[in-house]
Amino acid sequence: MYLSRRSRFQKQYFKQRLLAYGLIGALAVIVVGFIFSFLIFAWYAKDLPSPSKLSSLSGYSTVFLDRDGKVLYDMYKDKNRVPVTFTEIPDYLKQATIAIEDKNFYKHAGISQFGILRAAINIVLGRGLQSGSTITQQLIKNVLLTSRRTIARKVQEMILAFEVERRYKKDEILLMYLNESPYGGTFWGVGTAAKGYFGKEVKDLNLVQSAIIAGLPQSPSFYSPFIGKNDAWRGRAKDVLRRMREDDYITRDQEKKALSDLEKIRFTAPKLAISAPHFVFYSKDQVEKEYGEKLIDQGIKVKTTLDLEVQKTAEKIVSEEIEKLKGLNATNGAVVVLDSKTGDILAMVGSYDYNDEKFGKFNAALGLRQPGSAVKPITYATALEKGYTPSMVLMDVKTEFSSGNSADKPYTPVNYDGKFRGPMQIRFTLGNSENIPAVKMLAIAGIRDFLQKATDMGMTTFAPTQENLNRFGLSVTLGGGETTLLDLTSAFSVFAGNGNKKERRVISEITDFKGKKIYKQVRVREKQVLTPEVAFLISHILSDNNARLEVFGPNSYLNIPGKTVAVKTGTTDDKRDNWAVGYTKSITVGVWVGNNDNSPMNPKIASGATGASPIFYRLMRELLKDHEDGIMDKPDKVKALTIDAYLGGLPKDGYPTRSEYFIEGTEPKDVSPFYKKLKLSKANGKLANDVEIKNGNFEEKEFVIITESDPVSGDGKNRWQEGIDAWLKDQGDPKFHPPTETSDASTDDVIISIKNPSGQQTVDSNNVEIKAKIISIAKIKNVKIKINGSEVKSIDGDKEEVNETINLVDGAYELQVVATNEKDKQGESTIKFGVNKPWDYITPTVIPSPTL
Known part of the structure; x- marks a missing residue:
């Protein structure tokens, strides 16, 4: 298309103007942007410190305080x-x-x-x-x-x-x-x-x-x-x-x-310059887990649950007692003190000397160790929740635990002192920390349920995972697993607190350097993981000095004079770990003694006498000057009952009694089933045979016959009973030795007892059902039924019972049953009865009329 010169000029002029406006606009944007940026920078820069102050430090310190505000550690002071x-x-x-x-x-x-x-x-x-x-x-x-x-x-x-x-x-x-x-x-x-x-x-x-x-x-x-x-x-x-x-x-x-x-x-x-170092760094870890490590570096005040006076007391006692044990190759100890009512950590001693170059920094309160017998209360708590009672009898005898599978290695535990005490009630098996009954109790209660209960109570390493179920056997109740002192002490605080698990508390408050609250604990978080009734029963057993008398004696370090304290010890078989964990309704104390390198201590280390127990004793005595002793109050559903002190049922004549607590509905209803009266032959003192019993030719005599089933066995073999029988052989008391042979007196006799009809009674039917029981040692070869002296039925073959129906007209009858055995010895029984007539009915005699 042809464009005039004027048109081309106008178009070029328009482009130039557009370009000029664009440049002016861009310049304006740049200028405005520069001014805006300048103003922004000026605004932010107006209060900036001078770079010349780079050599002058500013900042805030992170301070850890105890529950009363006393400084534990000023990180950047x-x-x-x-x-x-x-x-x-x-x-x-x-x-x-x-x-x-x-x-x-x-x-x-x-x-x-x-x-x-x-x-x-x-x-x-x-x-x-x-x-x-x-x-x-x-x-x-x-x-x-x-x-x-x-x-x-x-x-x-x-x-x-x-x-x-x-x-x-x-x-x-x-x-x-x-x-x-x-x-x-x-x-x-x-x-x-x-x-x-x-x-x-x-x-x-x-x-x-x-x-x-x-x-x-x-x-x-x-x-x-x-x-x-x-x-x-x-x-x-x-x-x-x-x-x-x-x-x-x-x-x-x-x-x-x-x-x-x-x-x-x-x-x-x-x-x-630090107090309670292991606790401070543990609490620091808790802050970092929740808020990240940067918060610590910014400067905060962390008010903890620790009681510095309790901490100092614990540190002093641990240091003094470990010093005494070095000759027994026990070089370290740890302590945890909890508030039983709140879950607050009041003290944490991670080692006897934090500054020791070899092991001072390691916090033994958090290290995984085998707890020994200290976990037994959880085993028994699991069983008590299933309805078992403190008076249940378990046989403390040498026992092999095996399924019978060739791949299953038999397990034969021994007691701490190597002794076997025969029948023992649960109160005393737990109090004296007997191993064999504890293993039996776990087998009865179930490993999975035990692991779940331990987990619920705070011992997370005992979770019933498939891995744990595969690696844990019955020895787990003797401490075959691993836990920490902190977790074990927390678990015991559940017993102290009516069966409630309190969330463990380390930090009560966190504030920044301006006083602004970052965190504040407002209430105790708890969950019921054990019934109050079971918590009370376990606590009562662990605080009963009589229950542990046989093994620990009356004056062990577990007995705090004038105070009621529940406590349990634990020592691993190889003496690598020694424990004492106990509680009152106000405080829970856990103590561990051992070596950080897990080397064994001297075999002379003994539960209740050396190691952890003296530390527990001294610390608890000091703490109870300011804290309340005693266990939880008895729940209403727990009842006291007088029982047989020997076998645990209702009182038995001639045997001592004692008082025991039971959860309502679990009380014994009779004497122990282990007391059995046997019928003995008057002729020879053996077990009376059926003929003698029927003839009354016997006398009754009482024995103690204890039996246990074996829930572990998979091949039908009762290894628990085998252990009991072996123990019985060594007992001199004749009550444990009932005769096992049956009398052979009167073995030729045949005894017959007619069960129906009853003698001297009237049957209201013409179809008479005849029932009789026959007792004979030798086999029966023939049975005859006679009515009024006439044989109406003959039955061949070995019969122990007769059950026949015979049709009879109305009248009075004499029934006789005669049985003959293979030795041609006979027995008979005779009764009289009536059919729609009195049994003694006399049939009238018809007199002919005289002939006229």
């Missing part, structure tokens, strides 16, 4: 800082810090463009602000700003980063970072860290030591070798070495050697 010069810092430490924290430190202008982009993406995706700051930004955060993750704070950090980069050289910034960063606990700056962890000047640090220190500032309370997670520093150091190798600071061979040296690294012994 008197922050130790030993400034060093740039030339004193080894290249390895500089390189390690740059490699793990900011690989482009010498290239950027204070901020990482990639980091900003990643932060923006995270915000858009709803992930919040995440760390990833440069060394310059971290320095600003540590010294000039707070650690709060907000957009405003991030903008301020960026502004200051530009200004710091403008004012200071890169080496100066790196030096300030290394001198001002936290390196765990009171260690601030690499100079202090080098002294604190390795006892040397910073210039003398080697590659491995430099890598360890360089990895700490990211999360000093988590990675610290002294107060951090076990071995977390090790994994962090490996990451540092890998990054150094990736950034070509070290070779692969240097990395390999460093990793080898890392496994042999040694730290100087920490010297901390």
